[in-house]
Amino acid sequence: MNVGNRVLLLGIVLCAVGLLLLSWGGAAPATAAPDDLPANAEPFACYTATTPQPDDGNWSQPEACYSDALATNPFAGGLTAGKVAIVTDVTITPATSTAGNYDYGLSEATTGGFQYFPQVKWRETGAISVQAHNRAPLVTVTSGNVINIYNASGSPGAADFFIQGYIVDDLTVNPTALGNLNVALAPQTGLLQGALLLLMIGLAWFTYRQARVADEG
Numbered sequence: 001m002n003v004g005n006r007v008l009l010l011g012i013v014l015c016a017v018g019l020l021l022l023s024w025g026g027a028a029p030a031t032a033a034p035d036d037l038p039a040n041a042e043p044f045a046c047y048t049a050t051t052p053q054p055d056d057g058n059w060s061q062p063e064a065c066y067s068d069a070l071a072t073n074p075f076a077g078g079l080t081a082g083k084v085a086i087v088t089d090v091t092i093t094p095a096t097s098t099a100g101n102y103d104y105g106l107s108e109a110t111t112g113g114f115q116y117f118p119q120v121k122w123r124e125t126g127a128i129s130v131q132a133h134n135r136a137p138l139v140t141v142t143s144g145n146v147i148n149i150y151n152a153s154g155s156p157g158a159a160d161f162f163i164q165g166y167i168v169d170d171l172t173v174n175p176t177a178l179g180n181l182n183v184a185l186a187p188q189t190g191l192l193q194g195a196l197l198l199l200m201i202g203l204a205w206f207t208y209r210q211a212r213v214a215d216e217g
Helices: 003-025 190-216
Strands: 042-047 064-066 084-094 101-110 120-125 130-133 139-142 145-151 159-168
Touching: 084 101, 084 120, 101 139, 101 159, 120 130, 139 145, 145 159
Parallel strands: none
Antiparallel strands: 042 064, 042 159, 084 130, 084 139, 084 159, 101 120, 101 145
């Protein structure tokens, strides 16, 4: 085998080895962000049980809140340490059929009544229900705090609130309606690397055979 063929064969073998190492060391594709709530998420509901929220422009806690999982009001004295409440669903229904502009609000607040921002507010013309349903949090309530609701003094009358959501102990959870679009991508080059590796091996074998034929001739 002459020097030129030996150099060519060595180069092909080195390329094949390099491709083999790349195919073994290729990074696995990154996974998408979690799209669901944790298995231990605790559903809760807050509502105006017997007395609708008056149209007085004051923020106050809902008349009742309950969690079947906790068998208690999870916001009594503030949400338990290490927990976050995620509000996903709200239904507000006027307690009167009087026409006019109804202004409502929902907010995280301290037990002392200090309102957090952002606050969620709705305005509805006419005595019809307001409904908000979303996988993205409408409002989140952190440990030690409560949910507050609001009915403006300019509203034509009182209104009933029904609020639902989940309490989680994973503070990184942030379910979102766009979760399925939050996909992390990584190059999928395994097939290409494999094909190039086979090509290199074939070239190496062909070059070796040609060199042997030349030497024998």
